[in-house]
Amino acid sequence: MDRVSKWSAGVDETCVLCKNAAETRDHLFFKCSFSSQIWMDISHGILQGSYTTTWSALQVIVSDQRLEAKKLYCIRYAFQCAIHVIWRERNKRRHEEDPTMPRVLAKFIDKSIRNKLRLVTALGGKFTGILSYWFGSRDIG
Ligand SMILES: [Zn+2]
Numbered sequence: 523m524d525r526v527s528k529w530s531a532g533v534d535e536t537c538v539l540c541k542n543a544a545e546t547r548d549h550l551f552f553k554c555s556f557s558s559q560i561w562m563d564i565s566h567g568i569l570q571g572s573y574t575t576t577w578s579a580l581q582v583i584v585s586d587q588r589l590e591a592k593k594l595y596c597i598r599y600a601f602q603c604a605i606h607v608i609w610r611e612r613n614k615r616r617h618e619e620d621p622t623m624p625r626v627l628a629k630f631i632d633k634s635i636r637n638k639l640r641l642v643t644a645l646g647g648k649f650t651g652i653l654s655y656w657f658g659s660r661d662i663g
Contacts, residue, residue, distance in 0.1 A: 538615040563628035567659035591648040592655045603631045
């Protein structure tokens with residue numbers, strides 16, 4: 523929204539998720555109190571000590587080829603799903619549709635990740651056990 527307001531004066535820049543800050547990319551992903559609840563739920567178990575809500579730091583993590591294949595795959599997919607779901611929720615609210623709670627959205631993301639990992643597990647190789655890796659991260663998260 524900060525980008526839109528540059529060419530369209532008078533547009534409300536306030537974040538529709540928390541109604542408490544200007545909507546910038548860094549705010550939405552994942553400084554926002556709404557988005558950060560979802561991101562925490564989904565990624566804390568995998569990231570643990572390197573958990574962050576900072577966009578630029580996350581860009582570094584999802585591009586880190588030194589990470590274990592399963593971890594890298596999970597965090598990349600979680601990142602992608604979280605962005606997609608939060609953006610969709612943001613658009614829904616801009617169109618005045620009923621809000622969905624962070625817990626519900628996190629559950630939806632978890633389910634999408636499980637479905638994806640079930641397919642990936644079937645490929646075998648470096649992804650063997652990736653679904654149990656994900657479950658394990660959910661337990662410690
Ligand atoms: Zn917000």
